[in-house]
Amino acid sequence: MSAEKSKPTSVIQHIEAALYVINQLCIGFVTIWVSWTCLRQDLAGIRLHAWLVTFGFVFLMAEGMMCFYDGSWLTLRFSRKSKTVFHVVLQILGGGMGVAGCLIQLIRDDWSISVTVHARLGFAAFVLCLISLLSGLAAALARYLSRSISPLINKTFHVVLSFGAFVTAMMAQFYGFTQTGIFRGQGQDFVILMQVVTMVAMVITSIGAIKSLYQKFSSLAS
Numbered sequence: 001m002s003a004e005k006s007k008p009t010s011v012i013q014h015i016e017a018a019l020y021v022i023n024q025l026c027i028g029f030v031t032i033w034v035s036w037t038c039l040r041q042d043l044a045g046i047r048l049h050a051w052l053v054t055f056g057f058v059f060l061m062a063e064g065m066m067c068f069y070d071g072s073w074l075t076l077r078f079s080r081k082s083k084t085v086f087h088v089v090l091q092i093l094g095g096g097m098g099v100a101g102c103l104i105q106l107i108r109d110d111w112s113i114s115v116t117v118h119a120r121l122g123f124a125a126f127v128l129c130l131i132s133l134l135s136g137l138a139a140a141l142a143r144y145l146s147r148s149i150s151p152l153i154n155k156t157f158h159v160v161l162s163f164g165a166f167v168t169a170m171m172a173q174f175y176g177f178t179q180t181g182i183f184r185g186q187g188q189d190f191v192i193l194m195q196v197v198t199m200v201a202m203v204i205t206s207i208g209a210i211k212s213l214y215q216k217f218s219s220l221a222s
Helices: 011-039 046-066 080-108 117-140 151-179 181-186 188-221
Strands: none
Touching: 011 046, 011 181, 011 188, 046 080, 046 117, 046 151, 046 181, 046 188, 080 117, 080 151, 117 151, 151 181, 151 188, 181 188
16 A cells, blocks of 8 residues: 555645745844844843843744644644643743843832823733733643643633733834834834734734634634
8 A cells, every 4th residue: 555645735724835935024023123123222121121031922923823723833843741841941931031122111210100002001011911821821730730620721711811912012012113202213204114013913912822722712612
């Protein structure tokens, strides 16, 4: 009997692979530009805050979420267990940097939250990320907590929280380009471009999380 031929790549897989490349370019563009803007001057105060939250939320957290994306050629050949390890490490590092960046700004502002949309979304992302990291620990221990709570419910709760934290952080990043002083000298058109690129990265990164939530809610409903 002849060996079974490998299945041809579908149109959907080609689209997912293309979206993955576009997303990597968007994430890299935002991360490199913000890093350059912050690191070329004294990395302190608001610039330290901006660099930490960008590198943590936009780069590491997004890459952690993309580990399970079907079109990810970086993790395509890895096992589910290996992808989970990469996801956990990137989420802890990214979440930790993002939380540290928010904490630095809160200390600078004497623990008060300004009335800007950026500040309010940033604080919401700070709280959601802390809870998400704790829920991630619970999800990792889902097998041992199965007598108290269903592993499916446990993991679904974690995905919802993580998704909410990521989207909130990206929206805070969006408003941060116009509501913080360090980017005003870059030119309005370029700042708008950065906002658009940030939104594209958020939408594409969210595809995997939305698919995961759909599958989990479908399993809960069945």
